[in-house]
Amino acid sequence: MGVARSGEAATGREPGARSGRRDQLLEIAAGLFATQGYAETTMRDIADATGILAGSIYHHFSSKEAMLDELLRGFLVDLHERFAAAERENTDPQETLSTLIRISFSCISESPHAVAVYQNESATLQRQEAFAYVGDYGVRIERIWLRVLTAGQEAGVVRSGLDVKVAYLFMRDAIWSAVRWYRPGGQLSLETVADQYRDLLYGGLF
Amino acid sequence: MGVARSGEAATGREPGARSGRRDQLLEIAAGLFATQGYAETTMRDIADATGILAGSIYHHFSSKEAMLDELLRGFLVDLHERFAAAERENTDPQETLSTLIRISFSCISESPHAVAVYQNESATLQRQEAFAYVGDYGVRIERIWLRVLTAGQEAGVVRSGLDVKVAYLFMRDAIWSAVRWYRPGGQLSLETVADQYRDLLYGGLF
Amino acid sequence: MGVARSGEAATGREPGARSGRRDQLLEIAAGLFATQGYAETTMRDIADATGILAGSIYHHFSSKEAMLDELLRGFLVDLHERFAAAERENTDPQETLSTLIRISFSCISESPHAVAVYQNESATLQRQEAFAYVGDYGVRIERIWLRVLTAGQEAGVVRSGLDVKVAYLFMRDAIWSAVRWYRPGGQLSLETVADQYRDLLYGGLF
Amino acid sequence: MGVARSGEAATGREPGARSGRRDQLLEIAAGLFATQGYAETTMRDIADATGILAGSIYHHFSSKEAMLDELLRGFLVDLHERFAAAERENTDPQETLSTLIRISFSCISESPHAVAVYQNESATLQRQEAFAYVGDYGVRIERIWLRVLTAGQEAGVVRSGLDVKVAYLFMRDAIWSAVRWYRPGGQLSLETVADQYRDLLYGGLF
DNA sequence: AATGAATGAGCATTCATTCAT
DNA sequence: TATGAATGAATGCTCATTCAT
Numbered sequence: 001m002g003v004a005r006s007g008e009a010a011t012g013r014e015p016g017a018r019s020g021r022r023d024q025l026l027e028i029a030a031g032l033f034a035t036q037g038y039a040e041t042t043m044r045d046i047a048d049a050t051g052i053l054a055g056s057i058y059h060h061f062s063s064k065e066a067m068l069d070e071l072l073r074g075f076l077v078d079l080h081e082r083f084a085a086a087e088r089e090n091t092d093p094q095e096t097l098s099t100l101i102r103i104s105f106s107c108i109s110e111s112p113h114a115v116a117v118y119q120n121e122s123a124t125l126q127r128q129e130a131f132a133y134v135g136d137y138g139v140r141i142e143r144i145w146l147r148v149l150t151a152g153q154e155a156g157v158v159r160s161g162l163d164v165k166v167a168y169l170f171m172r173d174a175i176w177s178a179v180r181w182y183r184p185g186g187q188l189s190l191e192t193v194a195d196q197y198r199d200l201l202y203g204g205l206f
Numbered sequence: 207m208g209v210a211r212s213g214e215a216a217t218g219r220e221p222g223a224r225s226g227r228r229d230q231l232l233e234i235a236a237g238l239f240a241t242q243g244y245a246e247t248t249m250r251d252i253a254d255a256t257g258i259l260a261g262s263i264y265h266h267f268s269s270k271e272a273m274l275d276e277l278l279r280g281f282l283v284d285l286h287e288r289f290a291a292a293e294r295e296n297t298d299p300q301e302t303l304s305t306l307i308r309i310s311f312s313c314i315s316e317s318p319h320a321v322a323v324y325q326n327e328s329a330t331l332q333r334q335e336a337f338a339y340v341g342d343y344g345v346r347i348e349r350i351w352l353r354v355l356t357a358g359q360e361a362g363v364v365r366s367g368l369d370v371k372v373a374y375l376f377m378r379d380a381i382w383s384a385v386r387w388y389r390p391g392g393q394l395s396l397e398t399v400a401d402q403y404r405d406l407l408y409g410g411l412f
Numbered sequence: 413m414g415v416a417r418s419g420e421a422a423t424g425r426e427p428g429a430r431s432g433r434r435d436q437l438l439e440i441a442a443g444l445f446a447t448q449g450y451a452e453t454t455m456r457d458i459a460d461a462t463g464i465l466a467g468s469i470y471h472h473f474s475s476k477e478a479m480l481d482e483l484l485r486g487f488l489v490d491l492h493e494r495f496a497a498a499e500r501e502n503t504d505p506q507e508t509l510s511t512l513i514r515i516s517f518s519c520i521s522e523s524p525h526a527v528a529v530y531q532n533e534s535a536t537l538q539r540q541e542a543f544a545y546v547g548d549y550g551v552r553i554e555r556i557w558l559r560v561l562t563a564g565q566e567a568g569v570v571r572s573g574l575d576v577k578v579a580y581l582f583m584r585d586a587i588w589s590a591v592r593w594y595r596p597g598g599q600l601s602l603e604t605v606a607d608q609y610r611d612l613l614y615g616g617l618f
Numbered sequence: 619m620g621v622a623r624s625g626e627a628a629t630g631r632e633p634g635a636r637s638g639r640r641d642q643l644l645e646i647a648a649g650l651f652a653t654q655g656y657a658e659t660t661m662r663d664i665a666d667a668t669g670i671l672a673g674s675i676y677h678h679f680s681s682k683e684a685m686l687d688e689l690l691r692g693f694l695v696d697l698h699e700r701f702a703a704a705e706r707e708n709t710d711p712q713e714t715l716s717t718l719i720r721i722s723f724s725c726i727s728e729s730p731h732a733v734a735v736y737q738n739e740s741a742t743l744q745r746q747e748a749f750a751y752v753g754d755y756g757v758r759i760e761r762i763w764l765r766v767l768t769a770g771q772e773a774g775v776v777r778s779g780l781d782v783k784v785a786y787l788f789m790r791d792a793i794w795s796a797v798r799w800y801r802p803g804g805q806l807s808l809e810t811v812a813d814q815y816r817d818l819l820y821g822g823l824f
Numbered sequence: 825a826a827t828g829a830a831t832g833a834g835c836a837t838t839c840a841t842t843c844a845t
Numbered sequence: 846t847a848t849g850a851a852t853g854a855a856t857g858c859t860c861a862t863t864c865a866t
Binding site: 448449451452532535536571573574575578579581582585586589590592593600604605608609611612613614615616 | 653654655657658738741742777779780781784785787788791792795796798799806810811814815817818819820821822
């Protein structure tokens with residue numbers, strides 16, 4: 001978009017804009033993958049939306065799968081890191097849980113496309129060897145949540161009758177599914193949704 | 207459909223198995239659509255799994271789309287009817303809500319494939335004219351839940367601070383998403399899950 | 413045409429109605445071949461129009477090609493016989509020519525479907541070994557016309573400057589093409605058309 | 619179309635050959651459509667004859683129908699324009715008629731494939747919405763001929779007893795059908811045929 | 825005679841990918 | 846970097862034909 005090609009100061013690209021086309025392609029692809037589905041999105045769709053020809057994408061990405069991989073891996077690495085940091089830096093289970101929920105909604109807000117793609121495609125993807133890491137990260141993230149929930153139960157702040165695994169799945173699905181209907185700029189602000197969700201979860205959990 | 211041909215008793219076909227191939231095909235297709243995705247499932251996949259040739263499917267269904275249509279329409283008509291009946295026959299909002307939740311889990315138990323397909327494909331499908339009814343039924347079902355939640359709020363049993371629309375989406379997503387991970391015959395019985403979900407929702411709602 | 417198969421008497425079928433379904437099928441097929449084209453007409457089209465299932469046609473005809481064959485062969489045998497008789501029974505070239513033209517229009521009137529099929533498909537068909545006879549009859553018929561035209565030229569009634577081959581093709585195409593636009597029961601009666609054509613041809617020929 | 623790429627002179631491409639493959643494909647397709655029929659010609663036939671794979675055709679044409687459309691539209695637009703110009707630029711009816719006939723034979727000589735396809739497929743095509751223009755051009759062309767014939771009748775050079783519509787159909791069919799048997803380089807030159815046809819028509823008309 | 829299920833070959837079309845320019 | 850022509854495998858679908866009932 002508006003890439004000044006002629007010479008661009010002899011590749012003296014300003015930091016932050018980095019490899020323009022590459023980022024642009026990945027962003028556009030993410031949007032299409034999220035709304036149409038990965039399989040339903042063709043390289044031509046991506047190319048058309050970017051204003052180049054399909055074959056030219058291969059100068060930036062080795063395959064369509066590589067685009068999906070980069071998108072998901074970036075998202076999962078970041079998400080896991082943020083969750084892990086939250087667990088590391090907090091001691092109070094209830095506080096930690098609040099942070100995990102807040103991080104989740106931040107992600108929906110910041111990378112809705114990646115979240116949607118993860119929601120829609122991860123089940124199918126995990127069966128492919130190349131995307132086994134998607135399942136791995138899912139497990140690692142689940143373990144964090146389970147540890148926090150268990151700690152909460154031991155601290156007596158989370159209901160003792162609860163199966164923490166069920167509670168985790170319940171929370172995970174409720175929260176992440178919001179990406180499917182949440183439209184930024186719509187009637188509801190993400191904060192409002194996040195607050196209501198927290199109340200609903202807390203009322204049920206504690 | 208369900209034509210009882212003379213001699214059916216003679217061939218010892220149990221009632222319910224009815225028009226063999228057609229039902230078999232739809233069931234197999236449903237399973238594949240649910241696990242691989244509609245677009246990712248080829249007519250050959252379905253045919254192979256059934257033990258016939260791809261072209262032969264067209265003796266029973268006019269197109270791949272027709273199979274999806276029959277699957278979704280049957281599911282939605284039935285689901286809507288059960289929800290509508292629950293609203294019609296109950297007066298107490300909390301009781302009604304319990305029934306709606308119970309029906310939802312029944313559906314997940316009885317037609318997991320249809321539920322999964324609906325979960326995974328409805329967003330994409332609604333943009334197609336031929337599947338506009340998918341969105342229509344979604345709206346009708348939402349209205350039922352919203353009426354029940356509002357009635358609950360007016361009766362003072364549902365928290366007054368709650369945005370019923372947000373609460374509905376929260377419940378809907380949490381419940382229906384269970385189809386993605388629930389495996390019949392696994393560690394958790396559906397009843398256990400349903401009970402825990404009801405408790406989590408009630409704790410949050412009331 | 414009108415082949416009396418053994419057993420016809422046994423079934424007590426009134427003469428003239430003969431083997432009902434078979435004739436009916438061939439007639440319906442002829443109509444469809446004529447209007448949609450042979451390749452574009454499916455066995456299902458024919459079956460639907462007849463009120464039976466496609467597979468059932470094979471109780472009457474061994475193949476789709478067999479239907480076309482029977483249609484064309486019957487037409488060509490009959491046409492050739494009539495032309496040959498006209499040549500045999502007439503002595504005056506101009507009289508004979510008139511008869512040939514009259515026979516042609518009779519055919520268009522009596523078997524418009526067969527004429528149309530012959531017009532539309534003969535070129536493609538002649539390349540197939542099984543339909544080589546179509547070309548053969550074409551040649552035989554052409555020879556009759558050429559003999560009559562040559563006799564007319566020798567008798568001094570047909571213009572001497574004329575290349576009889578060109579004249580024949582001119583006449584043949586003009587006359588038979590009428591089947592493409594002539595609609596019985598329309599504004600023009602076949603007689604009117606035939607008269608005008610004869611005048612146009614005579615004016616040009618003599 | 620006709621994009622003069624830099625280096626075209628360098629590659630020594632003669633002007634008129636222009637965008638090689640596309641033109642080549644359309645020409646080859648035209649030949650196959652004309653001799654085998656449109657429906658009977660497969661994309662593989664065209665691709666094989668061109669020396670590429672069937673799928674590659676779609677790089678140049680969006681569909682098989684698009685090829686037919688381009689062929690017919692180009693032919694009809696050109697033919698109509700030439701007929702219209704002839705009517706516009708001539709005052710004497712007999713002279714105009716001569717020109718129309720001459721133009722027709724020119725077309726047969728220059729674009730025999732397009733003429734043949736039009737002859738063979740137009741009847742079937744007109745029923746399809748996308749090819750309605752084929753019928754429209756047919757009507758427009760007919761109107762030109764009818765106006766000229768009528769003017770000739772009023773000027774007293776065309777026989778008064780003639781139904782001009784019948785005369786037109788007679789002429790049209792006789793002339794255009796020649797494409798079916800005329801082979802350039804055969805015994806008869808097109809000029810010879812055209813001359814004989816003109817004489818035959820004039821003898822009949824005037 | 826007719827049905828209806830099935831076959832197997834073929835068709836137009838799509839699409840990720842490659843590569844010379 | 847980008848183009849555009851080409852590939853080759855796959856996809857949904859059609860259709861003449863067969864055959865047990």
